Amino acid sequence: MKEERKQRVVQIISKFPDGVGIDEIHAGLEKGVNIRTLQRWIKQLAEEGLIEINGAARATRYTSVNEDVGHLAEKPETYTKSLIPLREAGKKALAMVTAPIQQRLPVGYQQDFLKSYRPNIDSYLSLREREYLAKIGDTQINQPAGTYAQQILNRLLIDLSWNSSRLEGNTYSLLDTKRLIEFGEADSEKSAKEAQMILNHKDAIEFIVQSADEIGYNRYTVLNVHAMLANNLLPHPEAPGRLRSMAVGITGSIFTPLAIPQLVEEYFDLILEKVGQIKEPFEQSFF
Incomplete structure (x- = not known):
């Protein structure tokens, strides 16, 4: 070779x-x-x-297998100087997530983290941060969210499908995504799975926009969106649109997700209950 x-x-x-x-x-x-x-x-x-x-x-x-990871974890400043400046707390967090996996402390799902959260009392964002986000997110248009989303749907389909897929490691460019969504032209040099991922995002976005008056923080919405996003992408064809009933692992991580189906069910319902009570949309987005 x-x-x-x-x-x-x-x-x-x-x-x-x-x-x-x-x-x-x-x-x-x-x-x-x-x-x-x-x-x-x-x-x-x-x-x-x-x-x-x-x-x-x-x-x-x-x-x-990145031989430099350990070095970056021990001296994160050598990494952050070339990107964006970080506070000391940020540098410590960076050191933790870039440390060799053998040096990390295995952890499981922190149940109290969700149980102790009090909607509209506790907050991950400061008041100043919430006010700033509300200001820059204000469209100055007095219309229901679904109506406004319909007006910008074409741009939303392309931009959000592209950015959401990139988070999953998709290598389609913005122009590739535009061609795929508008003309149905897939990139012949990329895998069919990448095209499927983008089209799944498109379907999910259309569902949310077109059903804006019906959807909410409930099982119907979440499981339907999951079914659309996972369509033809999971090893088990019956898995999309259902809560997980088997143990899973996360490659490159020492975090162990919940493995007991009853607990997965319980905490799924608890998340929906708490997020449905939160009045601040930016705070809701953390869930």
């Missing part, structure tokens, strides 16, 4: 801190490289200790 191709595979994988599937890696390579060849290269990279392989079959994810 040529050295430059090896480096290219590692570069692609390193763009996805939470791991990436083989389809996304293949989409980032030059044409002419088949999946079987790529699988052989990935195996060599794993044997050399340059990447890690987690999961199995279609759920397999590949992550980069």
Whole structure:
């Protein structure tokens, strides 16, 4: 395997801190490289200790082994100087999340964090921050939210679908997203899964806008949105639109999500109950 191709595979994988599937890696390579060849290269990279392989079959994810992570965690200022200035508390937080996974303290779901939260009394944002956000978010248009959203729907579909998908590691550009949504033209050099993700976001946004008078912080809304966002993306076809009933892990993290279905159900209902009481929309967004 040529050295430059090896480096290219590692570069692609390193763009996805939470791991990436083989389809996304293949989409980032030059044409002419088949999946079987790529699988052989990935195996060599794993044997050399340059990447890690987690999961199995279609759920397999590949992550980069970054030798500089430990250095950044010990001295976060070497990282933050090249980005944005951080306070000491921010630097400590950065050090914690960039430390090698072996050095992190395993944690589970903090149940009291949700139980102790008091809607409209406790707040993650200061009054000053809430007032500022309300000011810059004011459209100065005296219309129901659903009516205004309909007017800007086309722009909303493209911009929000693109940005939301990027958070999940999608590599479509804004122009690629525009072509896909407006003309149905998928990028032939990218995986079908990436196109599916963007189209799923489009469906979910249209559902929210068109059902603005009917939706709310309830099971109907949340599970329907989940079904649309997860359509054709999960290993189990019956999973979209349902609460999780099996234990899961998060690649590259020492956090252990709730595993007992009854507790997942209980805290899902508690979140809906509390968020439905919150009057401040920016505070609601944290949930």
